[in-house]
Amino acid sequence: MTVPCQYSPLVVRRRGSSKTRRAVGIPRIDLSLERSKVSELIVKACEDIGFFTVVNHGIPNHIVSRMEREGLDFFAKPASEKQKAGPPSPFGYGCKNIGFNGDKGELEYILMEANPVSVNQRSNTINSDNPKHFSCAVNDYIEAVRKVACEILDLVAEGMWVPDKSVFSKLIRDVNSDSCFRINHYPPNAHLESWDPKTTTTTTSSPPPPPYPCRIGFGEHSDPQILTILRSNDVGGLQICDRGLWIPVPPDPAHFCVFVGDAFQALTNGRFRSVRHRVLANYSSAKPRISTIYFGAPPLDAWISPLPELLSIHTPNLYRPFTWGDFKNALYTTRLADHRLDLFKSSHDDQTRNY
Numbered sequence: 001m002t003v004p005c006q007y008s009p010l011v012v013r014r015r016g017s018s019k020t021r022r023a024v025g026i027p028r029i030d031l032s033l034e035r036s037k038v039s040e041l042i043v044k045a046c047e048d049i050g051f052f053t054v055v056n057h058g059i060p061n062h063i064v065s066r067m068e069r070e071g072l073d074f075f076a077k078p079a080s081e082k083q084k085a086g087p088p089s090p091f092g093y094g095c096k097n098i099g100f101n102g103d104k105g106e107l108e109y110i111l112m113e114a115n116p117v118s119v120n121q122r123s124n125t126i127n128s129d130n131p132k133h134f135s136c137a138v139n140d141y142i143e144a145v146r147k148v149a150c151e152i153l154d155l156v157a158e159g160m161w162v163p164d165k166s167v168f169s170k171l172i173r174d175v176n177s178d179s180c181f182r183i184n185h186y187p188p189n190a191h192l193e194s195w196d197p198k199t200t201t202t203t204t205s206s207p208p209p210p211p212y213p214c215r216i217g218f219g220e221h222s223d224p225q226i227l228t229i230l231r232s233n234d235v236g237g238l239q240i241c242d243r244g245l246w247i248p249v250p251p252d253p254a255h256f257c258v259f260v261g262d263a264f265q266a267l268t269n270g271r272f273r274s275v276r277h278r279v280l281a282n283y284s285s286a287k288p289r290i291s292t293i294y295f296g297a298p299p300l301d302a303w304i305s306p307l308p309e310l311l312s313i314h315t316p317n318l319y320r321p322f323t324w325g326d327f328k329n330a331l332y333t334t335r336l337a338d339h340r341l342d343l344f345k346s347s348h349d350d351q352t353r354n355y
Contacts, residue, residue: 026240026249027052031151039159042152046268050260050275051240053249054152057256059144064253067141068233070134071290074126075108075185085110085125091180092122098218103336105218106281107186114142114179114294142181145229145256145294146172152258153227153296160268162309168267171226171298178297178324179225186217186237186281186289217279217289221336224327225297226267228259235289241276251289262341263298263327266319269306274341300325320346 027045031038031054045052074082086093088111090100095108112122116139123135153168172179217237231253232238238249238257249257265274282289298304305321322344330343 025049025242026247028255029054030056031058031148032056035155035158039155042155043159046156046260046264046272048273049240049242050265050273051258051277053252053255053257054148055255057148059148059256063137063140063144064231066137067292068290070127070137071110071183071185071292072288074110074134074183075288075290082108084128085122091118093126098336100332101335103219105216105279107184107217107279109185110183112138112181114146114177114181119181138181141292142294145231146179146296148256149227149229149294149296160309162307167307168226168264171302172296174299174302176299176301178300178328180295180297182293182295184218184279184289184291184293186235186279188235188282188286188288215281217281219336220276220278222274222276222339223259223261223295224263224331224340225261225295226263227296228257228261228293229296230257230259230291230293231255232257232289232291233287235282235285235287237279237282237289238291239278239280241278246278261295263304263324266304266322266341266344267306269310269315270318271310298324300328317346319344 027041027049029038029041029045029052033041042052074085082093082095084093086095088094088109091111091113093108093110096104096106098105110126112119116135119138119142120131120135123131123138127134150169150173153172154165157165157167157169166173171177220241230238232251234251234253236248236251238251239246240249241247259277260272260274262274265272279289279291300323302324303321304319304324304327306317306319311317319341327340327344330340334340334343
């Protein structure tokens, strides 16, 4: 898919406008700082933009590098081997098709449930020669990233002065959590018009001359879950949308990107912003982009509704209560770029009744 846009690692442009500005202001938070300060910074980032990066997160380098290596080894396999792990339904191996309603992107991916039993079963089709090698890498990675996600959620609760400091984190700590894990692989500067991982392995060729066409690797969307934690290699392409501006996120393998999801926006009654983002195909790199993403979600039967502490006469309930299962079912009826929370907005009568 080709879209009209201007893309630069330094400059962003508002849709339909000739005005540009420097891409500054992406919050970077050092988790080793004094706790109350970190808590304050995280809450502010969630309110202002719904996105930030973290450093000094405590995830060991060997866990990160092993996970990236396993992902690259899988995507380097012949198409016939990769297809044994698919098609996605929704879990498994997929390429180009995103979801079930016609969305496409220039990528291939693995999607799996973020629990050890499911990962172990899925690994038999992903790495049939040594499934335990792959499953151990994934499970160790998920465990480490989930720990960081829970710490961030606890810091949020502290920063919001919520009595129960585990009110958010316990949703993804729950043994029945519906969290999932994804590995995305975007081809290098091959001629993307003819790239098709279903029939060929990825090859590298010379990039087209600048200005580079703007092609979508993964289209504009918000994540439906509570919190997303993403880590990529040193190849760019990720952009976040802030007040109509697409802002490139400089790649840094030592940083982890944190996204506020739709469920978190509902839990905070709109105080936090579910950030819209996308990935552009990167013509300027001879390397593929690979990203590992943990999506922290509650159990299917968990109710999503604003905390009572966040409601008042002046701030009524913006969303009617719904279960995560209700919201997940709505995902399968919408397109990638749809604003799914709009389906659950409260009516005036609901707002009056709920406060």
